[in-house]
């Protein structure tokens with residue numbers, strides 16, 4: 001078992017997916033760049049990593065993902081134009097994303113699945129535990145999850161996944177965990193995992209959501225993992241190997257999340273995220289809420 005001595009500092013964000021659910025918007029624009037109110041979805045995810053103390057971010061990208069690199073880089077022309085206009089507010093907003101974290105990029109090449117994407121991070125991560133954040137899952141900044149997962153990893157070693165109880169009819173959309181309770185109400189020990197099971201075969205209604213803190217032993221396991229569901233190398237299958245043989249890389253624990261999560265990979269949930277976050281914004285909220293109230297009463 002690899003036990004961390006230094007604090008976990010590296011986050012990996014797989015962002016090579018094609019975003020077909022949002023076509024035609026994602027024909028020439030990465031899905032990660034779609035705005036949630038006025039920030040690209042991916043910026044919320046990077047901000048979440050940084051808030052949890054992970055300021056070294058590796059993005060696993062692919063073809064057509066250059067806008068991601070540009071977004072987290074300086075834009076001198078724009079900065080100069082805004083400086084000339086004396087528009088300090090917007091200048092700060094432009095600089096925010098380039099000052100956020102130390103960004104690194106690696107291309108996945110073949111789209112062989114989430115497990116394969118994570119394996120692409122091996123040379124950068126080395127032999128320390130690290131976090132993985134999936135870009136489609138947006139965790140509300142007021143309901144911190146990742147920091148708790150990092151704490152649990154530091155306490156128990158091994159790997160930590162994020163779980164959420166879902167309607168059993170929804171389990172087939174997620175990785176699903178068999179669990180045992182621990183002394184902490186919000187922490188379970190994971191004894192087994194299955195990727196997107198049929199509801200009849202699901203071991204529980206604990207769904208895996210897109211946050212992981214992983215022992216680097218996952219890389220060795222991923223190298224041996226055969227393609228699974230959908231012909232892809234599944235991260236869930238590698239975690240199942242760790243959960244069933246703790247000698248490989250320590251135990252697998254789950255932190256049960258009860259906060260607000262939006263699946264920005266789903267069009268309906270994406271719209272709900274925008275409406276909720278816009279309503280709660282100090283600058284836009286009051287006017288938008290008034291409009292929404294009258295829209296709902298008068299037109300629906």
Ligand code: G1P
Pocket residue numbers: 114134136137173174175176195196207208209210234235236
């Ligand atoms: C991935 C994982 C799955 C997990 C889900 C969370 O699936 O493979 O285990 O439950 O993310 O969002 P995807 O949604 O990429 O198909």
